[in-house]
Amino acid sequence: MSNPSVSEIRKDFPIFSAKENDSIIYFDNAATSQRPLSVIEAVSDFYKRNNANPLRGLYELSTRATEEYEGARQTVADFINAKESSEIIFTRNTSESTNLIAYTYGMQNVNEGDEIVLSIMEHHSNILPWQMVAQAKKAKLIWLECDKETAVIPESEYSKITARTKIVAITHVSNVLGITNPVKKIAQIAHKNGAVIVVDGAQAVPHFKIDVQDIDADFYAVSGHKFLAPTGIGCLYAKKALLEKMPPFLRGGEMIEYVTRENATYAEIPHKFEAGTVNAGGAVGIKAACEYINKIGYDFIEKQTDEITSTLISEIKKIPHVKIIGNSDPLKHCGIVTFTIDGVHPHDIATILDTEKIAVRAGHHCAQPLGAYLEIPATARASLYFYNTEEEVKRFAEKVSKIRSWMGFKD
Amino acid sequence: MDTKELYREILNEHNINPNHKRDMSDSTISLQGINPSCGDNITLNLKVKDNTIIDGTFTGSGCAISQASVDMMLDLVIGKSKEEALTLAENFMQMIKGSASDSQLESLDEAASLQDISKMPARVKCAVLGWRTMKECFDKDSDSQSASNPECCTE
Numbered sequence: 037m038s039n040p041s042v043s044e045i046r047k048d049f050p051i052f053s054a055k056e057n058d059s060i061i062y063f064d065n066a067a068t069s070q071r072p073l074s075v076i077e078a079v080s081d082f083y084k085r086n087n088a089n090p091l092r093g094l095y096e097l098s099t100r101a102t103e104e105y106e107g108a109r110q111t112v113a114d115f116i117n118a119k120e121s122s123e124i125i126f127t128r129n130t131s132e133s134t135n136l137i138a139y140t141y142g143m144q145n146v147n148e149g150d151e152i153v154l155s156i157m158e159h160h161s162n163i164l165p166w167q168m169v170a171q172a173k174k175a176k177l178i179w180l181e182c183d184k185e186t187a188v189i190p191e192s193e194y195s196k197i198t199a200r201t202k203i204v205a206i207t208h209v210s211n212v213l214g215i216t217n218p219v220k221k222i223a224q225i226a227h228k229n230g231a232v233i234v235v236d237g238a239q240a241v242p243h244f245k246i247d248v249q250d251i252d253a254d255f256y257a258v259s260g261h262k263f264l265a266p267t268g269i270g271c272l273y274a275k276k277a278l279l280e281k282m283p284p285f286l287r288g289g290e291m292i293e294y295v296t297r298e299n300a301t302y303a304e305i306p307h308k309f310e311a312g313t314v315n316a317g318g319a320v321g322i323k324a325a326c327e328y329i330n331k332i333g334y335d336f337i338e339k340q341t342d343e344i345t346s347t348l349i350s351e352i353k354k355i356p357h358v359k360i361i362g363n364s365d366p367l368k369h370c371g372i373v374t375f376t377i378d379g380v381h382p383h384d385i386a387t388i389l390d391t392e393k394i395a396v397r398a399g400h401h402c403a404q405p406l407g408a409y410l411e412i413p414a415t416a417r418a419s420l421y422f423y424n425t426e427e428e429v430k431r432f433a434e435k436v437s438k439i440r441s442w443m444g445f446k447d
Numbered sequence: 448m449d450t451k452e453l454y455r456e457i458l459n460e461h462n463i464n465p466n467h468k469r470d471m472s473d474s475t476i477s478l479q480g481i482n483p484s485c486g487d488n489i490t491l492n493l494k495v496k497d498n499t500i501i502d503g504t505f506t507g508s509g510c511a512i513s514q515a516s517v518d519m520m521l522d523l524v525i526g527k528s529k530e531e532a533l534t535l536a537e538n539f540m541q542m543i544k545g546s547a548s549d550s551q552l553e554s555l556d557e558a559a560s561l562q563d564i565s566k567m568p569a570r571v572k573c574a575v576l577g578w579r580t581m582k583e584c585f586d587k588d589s590d591s592q593s594a595s596n597p598e599c600c601t602e
Contacts, residue, residue: 381510383485384454387570391450399485413486442451443511444459 040332042340046423048072048328061394061428066211066239066372066419068261071325075264078324079317090316091290091307101316108319109306115326116237116256117247118273125272125279125309126319130238131161133257133272134205136309137234138165140282141255142203148174150202153231155180155189155217156409157210160402162236162257166205180206184410187215187362194225201231208240212401212417213362214372216240223252232278238262242421243341243370245334248273260318265325269318272309279305286311332422340422341371344429348373348418351433356447357440361415371420374401377436380443382416388442389416392435448563454511457560461515466522468514471504479507480580482572487513491580498528510573512564517577519558529585536578543571 046052049070052060062070088098090105106121113121127133142165146152152166156179170177178201180193187210197204204226209216219235226233232254237246242263248256256273260266274282284291284302288311293301302308329337346366352358357378362369377385382398389396397417400407407413418432440447448456471477474492481488487509494502503521508514520539524532538551539558545565552559564574 381486383510383570383573384512387450387512387567388454442454444455444463 063418065421108323129270142169187213205234207236214369260322265322385416458515461518462511465518512573
Protein backbone atom coordinates (compact mmCIF):
# COMPACT_ATOMS: atom_id res chain seq x y z
CA MET A 37 0.00 0.00 0.00
CA SER A 38 1.41 3.40 -0.87
CA ASN A 39 1.46 5.95 1.95
CA PRO A 40 -1.49 4.78 4.00
CA SER A 41 -2.92 7.45 6.27
CA VAL A 42 -3.53 6.73 9.93
CA SER A 43 -7.10 7.98 9.74
CA GLU A 44 -7.79 5.53 6.89
CA ILE A 45 -6.06 2.73 8.77
CA ARG A 46 -8.12 3.32 11.90
CA LYS A 47 -11.24 2.54 9.87
CA ASP A 48 -9.87 -1.00 9.47
CA PHE A 49 -10.26 -1.50 13.24
CA PRO A 50 -13.91 -1.79 14.27
CA ILE A 51 -13.13 -1.40 17.96
CA PHE A 52 -12.31 2.29 17.50
CA SER A 53 -15.74 3.04 16.09
CA ALA A 54 -17.71 0.97 18.60
CA LYS A 55 -19.93 3.36 20.52
CA GLU A 56 -18.72 1.99 23.87
CA ASN A 57 -15.23 3.19 22.95
CA ASP A 58 -16.03 6.71 21.88
CA SER A 59 -12.83 8.81 22.09
CA ILE A 60 -10.98 6.08 23.99
CA ILE A 61 -7.19 6.19 23.73
CA TYR A 62 -5.82 2.68 23.62
CA PHE A 63 -2.19 2.75 24.74
CA ASP A 64 -1.88 -0.83 25.98
CA ASN A 65 -0.73 -2.38 22.73
CA ALA A 66 2.23 -4.20 24.29
CA ALA A 67 -0.34 -6.16 26.32
CA THR A 68 -2.46 -6.93 23.29
CA SER A 69 -3.04 -5.22 19.96
CA GLN A 70 -6.42 -4.53 18.39
CA ARG A 71 -7.70 -6.59 15.43
CA PRO A 72 -8.46 -5.32 11.94
CA LEU A 73 -11.74 -6.32 10.31
CA SER A 74 -9.87 -8.54 7.83
CA VAL A 75 -8.65 -10.74 10.69
CA ILE A 76 -12.05 -10.87 12.37
CA GLU A 77 -13.70 -11.73 9.06
CA ALA A 78 -11.11 -14.36 8.13
CA VAL A 79 -11.81 -16.21 11.38
CA SER A 80 -15.56 -15.80 10.97
CA ASP A 81 -15.37 -16.91 7.34
CA PHE A 82 -13.45 -20.04 8.29
CA TYR A 83 -16.20 -21.08 10.69
CA LYS A 84 -18.94 -20.08 8.26
CA ARG A 85 -17.55 -21.91 5.24
CA ASN A 86 -14.59 -24.17 5.92
CA ASN A 87 -14.85 -25.60 9.40
CA ALA A 88 -14.17 -29.29 9.99
CA ASN A 89 -11.53 -31.08 12.02
CA PRO A 90 -8.33 -30.51 10.03
CA LEU A 91 -5.77 -33.20 9.31
CA ARG A 92 -7.97 -36.23 9.82
CA GLY A 93 -11.20 -36.06 7.83
CA LEU A 94 -11.50 -38.10 4.65
CA TYR A 95 -14.02 -35.80 3.04
CA GLU A 96 -13.74 -32.64 1.03
CA LEU A 97 -14.76 -30.20 3.77
CA SER A 98 -12.07 -31.50 6.09
CA THR A 99 -9.55 -31.29 3.29
CA ARG A 100 -10.45 -27.64 2.88
CA ALA A 101 -10.05 -27.06 6.62
CA THR A 102 -6.65 -28.75 6.43
CA GLU A 103 -5.64 -26.56 3.52
CA GLU A 104 -6.64 -23.44 5.45
CA TYR A 105 -4.67 -24.58 8.49
CA GLU A 106 -1.55 -25.65 6.63
CA GLY A 107 -1.77 -22.60 4.38
CA ALA A 108 -1.63 -20.47 7.52
CA ARG A 109 1.50 -22.33 8.60
CA GLN A 110 3.14 -21.54 5.26
CA THR A 111 2.19 -17.86 5.55
CA VAL A 112 3.69 -17.61 9.04
CA ALA A 113 6.83 -19.43 7.84
CA ASP A 114 7.24 -16.93 5.01
CA PHE A 115 6.41 -14.02 7.33
CA ILE A 116 9.39 -14.72 9.61
CA ASN A 117 11.46 -16.33 6.83
CA ALA A 118 11.62 -19.88 8.13
CA LYS A 119 13.21 -22.25 5.65
CA GLU A 120 10.30 -24.70 5.78
CA SER A 121 6.75 -24.56 7.07
CA SER A 122 7.38 -27.71 9.15
CA GLU A 123 9.58 -25.54 11.36
CA ILE A 124 6.48 -23.64 12.55
CA ILE A 125 4.63 -25.21 15.48
CA PHE A 126 1.30 -23.58 16.30
CA THR A 127 0.93 -22.95 20.03
CA ARG A 128 -1.38 -20.81 22.12
CA ASN A 129 1.14 -18.03 22.73
CA THR A 130 4.72 -17.20 23.64
CA SER A 131 4.39 -18.75 27.10
CA GLU A 132 3.32 -22.06 25.65
CA SER A 133 6.16 -21.84 23.12
CA THR A 134 8.84 -21.30 25.78
CA ASN A 135 7.34 -24.04 27.94
CA LEU A 136 7.40 -26.39 24.96
CA ILE A 137 11.12 -25.79 24.53
CA ALA A 138 11.86 -26.11 28.25
CA TYR A 139 9.95 -29.37 28.72
CA THR A 140 11.38 -30.99 25.59
CA TYR A 141 14.75 -29.60 24.48
CA GLY A 142 15.54 -28.22 27.94
CA MET A 143 14.82 -31.35 29.93
CA GLN A 144 16.61 -33.47 27.33
CA ASN A 145 19.78 -31.43 26.99
CA VAL A 146 20.45 -29.58 30.25
CA ASN A 147 22.34 -31.53 32.89
CA GLU A 148 23.72 -30.99 36.37
CA GLY A 149 26.22 -28.15 36.47
CA ASP A 150 25.15 -26.72 33.11
CA GLU A 151 24.17 -23.09 32.79
CA ILE A 152 21.19 -21.34 31.25
CA VAL A 153 21.83 -17.70 30.42
CA LEU A 154 18.92 -15.23 30.58
CA SER A 155 18.72 -11.47 30.42
CA ILE A 156 17.51 -9.47 33.38
CA MET A 157 14.77 -7.91 31.23
CA GLU A 158 12.97 -11.18 30.49
CA HIS A 159 9.22 -11.50 30.79
CA HIS A 160 8.22 -14.17 33.31
CA SER A 161 7.27 -16.42 30.39
CA ASN A 162 10.96 -16.66 29.46
CA ILE A 163 12.11 -17.07 33.07
CA LEU A 164 9.84 -19.54 34.81
CA PRO A 165 10.28 -22.41 32.31
CA TRP A 166 14.07 -22.10 32.76
CA GLN A 167 13.77 -21.98 36.53
CA MET A 168 11.86 -25.26 36.23
CA VAL A 169 14.59 -26.85 34.11
CA ALA A 170 17.36 -25.50 36.35
CA GLN A 171 15.69 -26.84 39.49
CA ALA A 172 14.93 -30.24 37.97
CA LYS A 173 18.42 -30.66 36.51
CA LYS A 174 20.49 -28.86 39.16
CA ALA A 175 21.62 -26.39 36.53
CA LYS A 176 22.39 -22.74 37.15
CA LEU A 177 20.68 -19.59 35.85
CA ILE A 178 23.08 -16.84 34.79
CA TRP A 179 21.81 -13.29 34.18
CA LEU A 180 22.94 -10.78 31.57
CA GLU A 181 22.39 -7.37 33.15
CA CYS A 182 21.66 -4.19 31.24
CA ASP A 183 22.89 -0.66 31.84
CA LYS A 184 20.35 0.94 34.17
CA GLU A 185 20.28 4.19 32.19
CA THR A 186 20.48 3.12 28.54
CA ALA A 187 18.84 -0.32 28.94
CA VAL A 188 21.57 -1.73 26.67
CA ILE A 189 23.26 -4.98 27.69
CA PRO A 190 26.97 -4.09 27.55
CA GLU A 191 29.10 -6.42 25.45
CA SER A 192 31.17 -7.25 28.53
CA GLU A 193 28.14 -9.18 29.81
CA TYR A 194 28.35 -11.56 26.85
CA SER A 195 31.37 -13.24 28.45
CA LYS A 196 28.87 -14.91 30.80
CA ILE A 197 28.04 -17.15 27.84
CA THR A 198 30.63 -19.94 28.12
CA ALA A 199 31.25 -23.59 27.33
CA ARG A 200 29.05 -24.42 30.34
CA THR A 201 26.09 -22.62 28.72
CA LYS A 202 23.51 -24.94 27.19
CA ILE A 203 20.75 -22.43 26.46
CA VAL A 204 20.68 -18.65 26.02
CA ALA A 205 17.11 -17.39 26.48
CA ILE A 206 16.65 -13.75 25.60
CA THR A 207 13.92 -11.40 24.54
CA HIS A 208 14.24 -9.68 21.17
CA VAL A 209 12.43 -6.56 22.43
CA SER A 210 11.83 -5.84 26.13
CA ASN A 211 8.17 -5.43 27.07
CA VAL A 212 9.14 -2.84 29.71
CA LEU A 213 12.11 -0.97 28.23
CA GLY A 214 11.24 -1.32 24.56
CA ILE A 215 14.92 -1.85 23.80
CA THR A 216 15.91 -4.24 21.01
CA ASN A 217 18.60 -6.75 21.93
CA PRO A 218 21.21 -7.69 19.29
CA VAL A 219 20.01 -11.28 19.11
CA LYS A 220 21.93 -12.08 15.92
CA LYS A 221 25.19 -11.25 17.62
CA ILE A 222 24.20 -13.09 20.79
CA ALA A 223 23.22 -16.12 18.68
CA GLN A 224 26.75 -16.19 17.20
CA ILE A 225 28.28 -16.15 20.67
CA ALA A 226 25.88 -18.84 21.89
CA HIS A 227 26.69 -21.04 18.90
CA LYS A 228 30.45 -20.54 19.32
CA ASN A 229 30.01 -21.92 22.83
CA GLY A 230 27.92 -24.85 21.71
CA ALA A 231 24.68 -23.46 23.14
CA VAL A 232 21.31 -22.85 21.48
CA ILE A 233 19.50 -19.52 21.55
CA VAL A 234 15.82 -19.13 22.44
CA VAL A 235 14.45 -15.75 21.35
CA ASP A 236 11.22 -14.35 22.81
CA GLY A 237 9.80 -12.47 19.85
CA ALA A 238 6.48 -11.42 21.40
CA GLN A 239 7.24 -7.67 21.32
CA ALA A 240 9.43 -7.71 18.20
CA VAL A 241 7.13 -9.24 15.57
CA PRO A 242 4.58 -6.39 15.88
CA HIS A 243 7.22 -3.78 15.12
CA PHE A 244 9.78 -4.94 12.56
CA LYS A 245 10.52 -7.61 10.01
CA ILE A 246 11.79 -10.83 11.55
CA ASP A 247 14.17 -13.10 9.67
CA VAL A 248 14.83 -16.16 11.80
CA GLN A 249 17.45 -17.46 9.37
CA ASP A 250 19.37 -14.20 9.37
CA ILE A 251 19.30 -14.14 13.19
CA ASP A 252 20.27 -17.82 13.10
CA ALA A 253 17.79 -18.37 15.95
CA ASP A 254 17.42 -21.95 17.10
CA PHE A 255 14.04 -21.16 18.62
CA TYR A 256 11.87 -18.09 18.11
CA ALA A 257 8.61 -17.70 20.09
CA VAL A 258 5.69 -15.60 18.89
CA SER A 259 2.24 -14.56 20.20
CA GLY A 260 -0.36 -13.78 17.54
CA HIS A 261 -2.44 -11.38 19.60
CA LYS A 262 0.42 -8.90 19.96
CA PHE A 263 0.35 -8.34 16.20
CA LEU A 264 -3.32 -8.17 15.20
CA ALA A 265 -4.17 -11.91 15.33
CA PRO A 266 -6.73 -13.43 17.70
CA THR A 267 -5.83 -14.48 21.23
CA GLY A 268 -5.05 -18.16 21.73
CA ILE A 269 -2.82 -18.57 18.69
CA GLY A 270 0.93 -18.18 18.58
CA CYS A 271 3.81 -20.12 17.23
CA LEU A 272 7.19 -21.51 17.89
CA TYR A 273 9.79 -21.50 15.16
CA ALA A 274 12.49 -24.11 15.67
CA LYS A 275 15.22 -25.42 13.41
CA LYS A 276 14.16 -28.66 11.80
CA ALA A 277 17.25 -30.56 13.00
CA LEU A 278 16.39 -29.68 16.60
CA LEU A 279 12.69 -30.46 16.30
CA GLU A 280 13.43 -33.88 14.87
CA LYS A 281 15.46 -34.86 17.92
CA MET A 282 13.07 -33.43 20.49
CA PRO A 283 10.57 -35.60 22.35
CA PRO A 284 6.88 -34.61 22.17
CA PHE A 285 5.59 -31.94 24.53
CA LEU A 286 1.90 -32.83 24.92
CA ARG A 287 0.70 -36.31 24.08
CA GLY A 288 -2.66 -37.39 22.69
CA GLY A 289 -4.68 -37.04 19.54
CA GLU A 290 -3.26 -36.07 16.17
CA MET A 291 0.42 -36.30 17.10
CA ILE A 292 0.85 -40.05 16.61
CA GLU A 293 1.79 -42.50 13.94
CA TYR A 294 0.88 -45.83 15.61
CA VAL A 295 -0.46 -46.53 19.08
CA THR A 296 -0.51 -49.93 20.75
CA ARG A 297 -1.61 -50.80 24.30
CA GLU A 298 1.85 -50.13 25.63
CA ASN A 299 3.48 -47.78 23.22
CA ALA A 300 3.28 -45.19 20.49
CA THR A 301 5.29 -43.81 17.64
CA TYR A 302 4.90 -40.19 16.79
CA ALA A 303 3.88 -38.20 13.76
CA GLU A 304 6.41 -36.25 11.74
CA ILE A 305 7.13 -32.64 12.62
CA PRO A 306 5.38 -30.28 12.98
CA HIS A 307 2.37 -32.42 13.93
CA LYS A 308 4.30 -34.31 16.59
CA PHE A 309 4.14 -31.08 18.62
CA GLU A 310 0.48 -30.28 18.04
CA ALA A 311 -1.49 -32.72 20.17
CA GLY A 312 -5.27 -32.62 20.05
CA THR A 313 -7.61 -30.84 17.67
CA VAL A 314 -5.78 -27.79 16.45
CA ASN A 315 -6.83 -24.13 16.65
CA ALA A 316 -7.57 -23.79 12.95
CA GLY A 317 -9.69 -20.65 13.37
CA GLY A 318 -6.79 -19.01 15.21
CA ALA A 319 -4.33 -20.11 12.53
CA VAL A 320 -6.51 -18.55 9.84
CA GLY A 321 -6.56 -15.40 11.97
CA ILE A 322 -2.77 -15.27 12.32
CA LYS A 323 -2.48 -15.72 8.56
CA ALA A 324 -4.80 -12.75 7.99
CA ALA A 325 -2.73 -10.71 10.48
CA CYS A 326 0.48 -11.47 8.55
CA GLU A 327 -1.27 -10.48 5.34
CA TYR A 328 -2.53 -7.23 6.86
CA ILE A 329 0.98 -6.32 8.01
CA ASN A 330 2.42 -7.25 4.62
CA LYS A 331 -0.15 -5.00 3.02
CA ILE A 332 0.50 -1.86 5.06
CA GLY A 333 4.19 -2.70 5.38
CA TYR A 334 6.66 -2.69 8.25
CA ASP A 335 8.19 0.51 6.84
CA PHE A 336 4.97 2.33 7.57
CA ILE A 337 4.54 0.63 10.96
CA GLU A 338 8.03 1.59 12.07
CA LYS A 339 7.81 5.14 10.76
CA GLN A 340 4.42 5.87 12.30
CA THR A 341 5.23 4.24 15.65
CA ASP A 342 8.60 6.00 15.87
CA GLU A 343 7.05 9.38 15.08
CA ILE A 344 4.36 9.25 17.72
CA THR A 345 6.73 7.68 20.25
CA SER A 346 9.13 10.58 19.69
CA THR A 347 6.32 13.07 20.28
CA LEU A 348 5.15 11.25 23.38
CA ILE A 349 8.60 11.10 24.92
CA SER A 350 9.44 14.72 24.13
CA GLU A 351 6.07 15.89 25.54
CA ILE A 352 6.12 13.96 28.83
CA LYS A 353 9.84 14.58 29.35
CA LYS A 354 8.92 18.24 29.88
CA ILE A 355 6.53 17.44 32.71
CA PRO A 356 8.06 17.88 36.18
CA HIS A 357 8.19 14.71 38.34
CA VAL A 358 7.82 12.39 35.32
CA LYS A 359 10.65 9.90 34.81
CA ILE A 360 10.96 7.79 31.68
CA ILE A 361 12.56 4.37 32.10
CA GLY A 362 15.06 3.22 29.50
CA ASN A 363 16.98 4.69 26.61
CA SER A 364 16.78 8.43 25.90
CA ASP A 365 16.46 7.74 22.15
CA PRO A 366 12.73 7.41 21.27
CA LEU A 367 13.68 5.27 18.26
CA LYS A 368 14.90 2.57 20.66
CA HIS A 369 11.51 2.02 22.31
CA CYS A 370 9.36 0.09 19.81
CA GLY A 371 6.46 2.27 20.95
CA ILE A 372 6.90 1.29 24.62
CA VAL A 373 7.21 4.19 27.07
CA THR A 374 7.42 3.12 30.68
CA PHE A 375 7.36 5.91 33.24
CA THR A 376 6.81 6.93 36.85
CA ILE A 377 5.48 10.10 38.46
CA ASP A 378 7.04 11.07 41.79
CA GLY A 379 4.63 10.56 44.66
CA VAL A 380 1.99 8.81 42.58
CA HIS A 381 1.68 5.03 42.59
CA PRO A 382 1.45 3.60 39.04
CA HIS A 383 -1.90 1.98 39.82
CA ASP A 384 -3.28 5.39 40.71
CA ILE A 385 -1.83 6.75 37.45
CA ALA A 386 -3.71 4.06 35.48
CA THR A 387 -6.94 4.57 37.43
CA ILE A 388 -6.85 8.35 36.99
CA LEU A 389 -6.01 8.09 33.27
CA ASP A 390 -8.89 5.65 32.90
CA THR A 391 -11.24 8.42 34.04
CA GLU A 392 -9.93 10.33 31.00
CA LYS A 393 -10.59 7.29 28.77
CA ILE A 394 -6.92 6.49 28.39
CA ALA A 395 -5.92 2.84 28.72
CA VAL A 396 -2.39 2.22 30.01
CA ARG A 397 -0.84 -0.64 31.92
CA ALA A 398 0.54 -0.31 35.44
CA GLY A 399 2.35 -2.77 37.64
CA HIS A 400 5.36 -4.99 37.21
CA HIS A 401 4.54 -5.98 33.60
CA CYS A 402 5.41 -9.62 34.34
CA ALA A 403 9.07 -8.70 34.66
CA GLN A 404 9.65 -8.62 38.41
CA PRO A 405 13.39 -9.44 38.30
CA LEU A 406 13.86 -6.35 36.09
CA GLY A 407 11.86 -4.20 38.53
CA ALA A 408 13.97 -5.46 41.42
CA TYR A 409 17.20 -4.82 39.45
CA LEU A 410 16.16 -1.28 38.53
CA GLU A 411 14.73 -0.79 42.06
CA ILE A 412 11.38 0.27 40.58
CA PRO A 413 8.87 -2.42 41.55
CA ALA A 414 5.95 -0.85 39.68
CA THR A 415 5.69 1.52 36.73
CA ALA A 416 3.09 2.83 34.31
CA ARG A 417 3.46 1.93 30.65
CA ALA A 418 2.04 3.54 27.53
CA SER A 419 2.60 1.32 24.51
CA LEU A 420 1.80 2.65 21.05
CA TYR A 421 1.08 1.03 17.74
CA PHE A 422 0.76 2.29 14.18
CA TYR A 423 -2.94 3.12 14.49
CA ASN A 424 -2.35 5.56 17.34
CA THR A 425 -2.21 9.24 16.45
CA GLU A 426 -0.34 12.45 17.24
CA GLU A 427 -3.57 13.88 18.67
CA GLU A 428 -3.90 10.96 21.07
CA VAL A 429 -0.31 11.35 22.18
CA LYS A 430 -0.80 15.07 22.83
CA ARG A 431 -4.03 14.51 24.76
CA PHE A 432 -2.25 11.83 26.78
CA ALA A 433 0.66 14.17 27.63
CA GLU A 434 -1.74 16.92 28.63
CA LYS A 435 -3.56 14.56 31.01
CA VAL A 436 -0.31 13.20 32.44
CA SER A 437 0.71 16.78 33.25
CA LYS A 438 -2.37 17.09 35.48
CA ILE A 439 -2.01 13.85 37.41
CA ARG A 440 -0.05 15.28 40.35
CA SER A 441 -2.61 17.99 40.86
CA TRP A 442 -5.47 15.47 40.65
CA MET A 443 -3.60 13.49 43.29
CA GLY A 444 -3.65 16.46 45.64
CA PHE A 445 -0.09 17.76 45.20
CA LYS A 446 0.17 21.52 45.27
CA ASP A 447 3.13 21.91 42.89
CA MET B 448 -18.90 9.92 43.48
CA ASP B 449 -16.76 9.72 40.37
CA THR B 450 -13.22 8.47 40.63
CA LYS B 451 -11.46 11.83 40.44
CA GLU B 452 -13.80 13.23 43.07
CA LEU B 453 -13.03 10.23 45.28
CA TYR B 454 -9.33 11.00 45.03
CA ARG B 455 -9.89 14.71 45.57
CA GLU B 456 -12.39 14.52 48.40
CA ILE B 457 -11.14 11.50 50.31
CA LEU B 458 -8.06 9.61 49.17
CA ASN B 459 -5.55 12.39 48.60
CA GLU B 460 -5.78 13.82 52.09
CA HIS B 461 -5.31 10.44 53.77
CA ASN B 462 -2.57 9.52 51.31
CA ILE B 463 -0.55 12.73 51.56
CA ASN B 464 -1.28 13.62 55.20
CA PRO B 465 -2.22 10.38 56.92
CA ASN B 466 -3.32 10.56 60.57
CA HIS B 467 -1.78 7.29 61.64
CA LYS B 468 1.33 6.71 59.53
CA ARG B 469 4.22 6.35 61.97
CA ASP B 470 6.22 3.74 63.88
CA MET B 471 5.00 2.34 67.16
CA SER B 472 7.51 1.08 69.69
CA ASP B 473 5.07 -0.45 72.17
CA SER B 474 2.63 -2.28 69.90
CA THR B 475 1.17 -5.56 71.14
CA ILE B 476 0.60 -6.90 67.61
CA SER B 477 2.42 -6.01 64.39
CA LEU B 478 1.80 -7.67 61.09
CA GLN B 479 2.99 -7.01 57.56
CA GLY B 480 0.38 -6.93 54.81
CA ILE B 481 1.49 -7.09 51.20
CA ASN B 482 0.06 -7.18 47.71
CA PRO B 483 3.27 -8.47 46.14
CA SER B 484 2.40 -7.74 42.54
CA CYS B 485 1.41 -4.14 43.22
CA GLY B 486 4.15 -3.31 45.63
CA ASP B 487 1.58 -2.33 48.26
CA ASN B 488 3.38 -3.07 51.49
CA ILE B 489 2.23 -2.01 54.95
CA THR B 490 3.03 -2.93 58.50
CA LEU B 491 0.08 -2.56 60.82
CA ASN B 492 0.84 -1.94 64.49
CA LEU B 493 -1.89 -2.30 67.09
CA LYS B 494 -1.80 -1.73 70.83
CA VAL B 495 -4.50 -3.88 72.40
CA LYS B 496 -5.26 -3.68 76.13
CA ASP B 497 -8.15 -5.44 77.91
CA ASN B 498 -9.55 -6.46 74.53
CA THR B 499 -9.64 -2.84 73.33
CA ILE B 500 -7.56 -1.34 70.52
CA ILE B 501 -6.16 1.65 72.36
CA ASP B 502 -3.83 2.75 69.56
CA GLY B 503 -2.87 1.83 66.02
CA THR B 504 -0.39 2.98 63.38
CA PHE B 505 0.94 1.84 60.03
CA THR B 506 4.12 2.21 58.02
CA GLY B 507 5.01 1.24 54.47
CA SER B 508 4.10 2.31 50.99
CA GLY B 509 1.61 1.67 48.25
CA CYS B 510 -1.04 3.24 46.12
CA ALA B 511 -3.33 5.99 47.39
CA ILE B 512 -6.24 3.59 47.80
CA SER B 513 -4.32 1.14 50.00
CA GLN B 514 -2.76 3.89 52.10
CA ALA B 515 -5.95 5.92 52.54
CA SER B 516 -8.00 2.83 53.31
CA VAL B 517 -5.75 1.68 56.15
CA ASP B 518 -5.63 5.23 57.54
CA MET B 519 -9.44 5.45 57.54
CA MET B 520 -9.65 2.02 59.10
CA LEU B 521 -7.48 3.13 62.01
CA ASP B 522 -9.65 6.26 62.45
CA LEU B 523 -12.52 3.86 62.86
CA VAL B 524 -11.16 1.01 64.99
CA ILE B 525 -9.08 2.86 67.58
CA GLY B 526 -11.10 2.74 70.79
CA LYS B 527 -13.12 -0.27 69.67
CA SER B 528 -13.04 -3.81 71.03
CA LYS B 529 -11.53 -6.59 68.94
CA GLU B 530 -15.01 -7.95 68.23
CA GLU B 531 -16.31 -4.54 67.13
CA ALA B 532 -13.28 -4.09 64.88
CA LEU B 533 -13.83 -7.50 63.29
CA THR B 534 -17.50 -6.67 62.68
CA LEU B 535 -16.43 -3.47 60.95
CA ALA B 536 -13.96 -5.48 58.87
CA GLU B 537 -16.77 -7.79 57.85
CA ASN B 538 -18.97 -4.81 56.96
CA PHE B 539 -16.15 -3.36 54.86
CA MET B 540 -15.67 -6.64 53.01
CA GLN B 541 -19.41 -6.79 52.31
CA MET B 542 -19.32 -3.23 51.02
CA ILE B 543 -16.42 -4.02 48.66
CA LYS B 544 -18.40 -6.99 47.34
CA GLY B 545 -21.28 -4.60 46.70
CA SER B 546 -23.59 -6.36 49.16
CA ALA B 547 -23.55 -4.23 52.33
CA SER B 548 -26.79 -3.12 53.96
CA ASP B 549 -27.44 0.55 54.73
CA SER B 550 -26.68 0.00 58.41
CA GLN B 551 -23.42 -1.75 57.54
CA LEU B 552 -22.45 1.19 55.33
CA GLU B 553 -23.36 3.63 58.07
CA SER B 554 -21.12 1.81 60.56
CA LEU B 555 -18.14 2.43 58.28
CA ASP B 556 -18.40 6.20 58.46
CA GLU B 557 -15.83 7.81 56.12
CA ALA B 558 -14.54 4.40 54.98
CA ALA B 559 -17.93 3.95 53.31
CA SER B 560 -16.75 6.47 50.71
CA LEU B 561 -14.77 3.58 49.21
CA GLN B 562 -17.93 1.74 48.25
CA ASP B 563 -17.47 2.52 44.56
CA ILE B 564 -14.26 0.49 44.63
CA SER B 565 -16.64 -2.45 44.30
CA LYS B 566 -16.99 -1.33 40.69
CA MET B 567 -13.22 -1.27 40.15
CA PRO B 568 -12.28 -4.94 40.43
CA ALA B 569 -8.61 -4.24 39.78
CA ARG B 570 -8.41 -2.04 42.90
CA VAL B 571 -10.36 -4.15 45.39
CA LYS B 572 -7.18 -5.75 46.72
CA CYS B 573 -5.73 -2.32 47.43
CA ALA B 574 -8.78 -1.20 49.39
CA VAL B 575 -8.97 -4.30 51.57
CA LEU B 576 -5.25 -4.62 52.38
CA GLY B 577 -5.42 -2.86 55.76
CA TRP B 578 -8.64 -4.56 56.82
CA ARG B 579 -7.38 -7.98 55.80
CA THR B 580 -4.15 -7.42 57.69
CA MET B 581 -6.05 -6.39 60.83
CA LYS B 582 -8.29 -9.42 60.58
CA GLU B 583 -5.25 -11.67 60.28
CA CYS B 584 -3.68 -9.95 63.27
CA PHE B 585 -6.59 -11.22 65.31
CA ASP B 586 -7.29 -14.49 63.47
CA LYS B 587 -3.90 -15.99 63.03
CA ASP B 588 -1.44 -17.48 65.45
CA SER B 589 1.07 -15.02 66.73
CA ASP B 590 3.88 -16.70 64.75
CA SER B 591 2.56 -15.63 61.36
CA GLN B 592 4.66 -12.92 59.76
CA SER B 593 2.68 -11.53 56.88
CA ALA B 594 -0.70 -11.37 55.23
CA SER B 595 0.34 -11.92 51.68
CA ASN B 596 -1.97 -11.85 48.73
CA PRO B 597 -0.26 -13.26 45.65
CA GLU B 598 -3.36 -13.06 43.45
CA CYS B 599 -3.37 -9.30 43.58
CA CYS B 600 -3.22 -7.34 40.36
CA THR B 601 -1.51 -9.93 38.21
CA GLU B 602 -0.73 -8.95 34.67
